[in-house]
Amino acid sequence: MITANRTDIGLGRHVNEDQSWIGQLDNGVTLAIVADGMGGHQAGDVASRMAVDAFRSMLEQSAAKADLSLQEGKMLIRQAISQANEAVYELASRNELYHNMGTTIVAALVKQDNAIIGHVGDSRAYKIAEGVITQLTDDHTLVNELFKSGQLSAEEAAHHPRRNVITRAVGTDAHVDVDVLSVDWSPRDVLLLCSDGLSNMVTEQQMLETVASETLEPEAKADHLIQLALDAGGDDNITVVLLQEEAAGTDREV
Template structure:
């Protein structure tokens, strides 16, 4: 599996509240996570770090089984995200400084020809395949609810003053609903996980062109996506993870 993992503080923020991790478990499964923290007084970076650590340790402990079924994979990623929720919620409950902190999570567990995606919040997963980009996740935001109910158009939602208001986050409640799905992958497909610092600043068309640029290796494509977000203003922290089955078409990653 070729992977690239990039994060940038952006042009406006004082602290990078995004966290990401990509790793290969003992059973050969590749796992990736992007978390975008929120909460005043630097609580956002604490929340995202705590969530990634809890998610990672849960998966590393459970990674002994070599032939995970799809169902077991879904259960595993659900448990790991639940664990992250508990860890952040408990820390926020114990410490006044961290009151109300939380984070988004988008995570992928990739084995051979499929990926299991879990998410909470508005960090996204996309699949790029043969000239087509597909957004896999559904933002848990107020404006997305308004779009789904027909009260806002997609264009209006993109510029809505409250577009960053989440309807679901990790760590703000003792229990959280987690969206889980399985997606088929072919060797040419690229999975893109990102925080909204990318998806708010860079169009799907730009993402598609960059990720499809065969003359660039995966690392260079991730770097280019970060640069596009910075050129567009870099209003937020920007995090990008790219994953592709190593099939010899993309150079070395």
């Protein structure tokens, strides 16, 4: 697996409250997570960092078994995000500085012929395959609920002043519902995980054109996506993670 992990504070923030991580286990499993924190007094930075640490700590151990099944993978990614929720909520409950802090999470567990995605909030996962980009996650936002119920058009939703109001987050309640799905995975597919600092500023067509480029390495693709978000205003922190199996016929070591 070849990967890229890039983040930028953006042009409108003083602190980068995004956190991300990629890990590759000896059994061939690749793990990735993006978390976009929220809360005053830099509590968003604390929430996202704690969530990533809790997720990583559990899955580096639990997902390392040799014969991990699809159902086990789904269960583990749900448990890891739930564990992250407990860690953030517990600190927020006992420390006034961190009251009501929380974070989004979008995470992936990729193994052989499938990719398992878990998410809470409005950080997104996209799959790019055969010249097509598909949004895999469904934003947990007020505006998305209004769009799905027919009260807003897609254009109105994209520019709504409250489009960043999320309806579900990690750490704000004792328990959280985690959306988990799996998709088929083949060697030439690319998985893109991002915070809304990218998806609010860069169109799917721009994402597709960048990721599908045959002249850029994954790190350069991630850097270019961040630059596109900055060029569009860069209102928020921007984080991009790319996962891609090695293309056929190459000898690159990972």
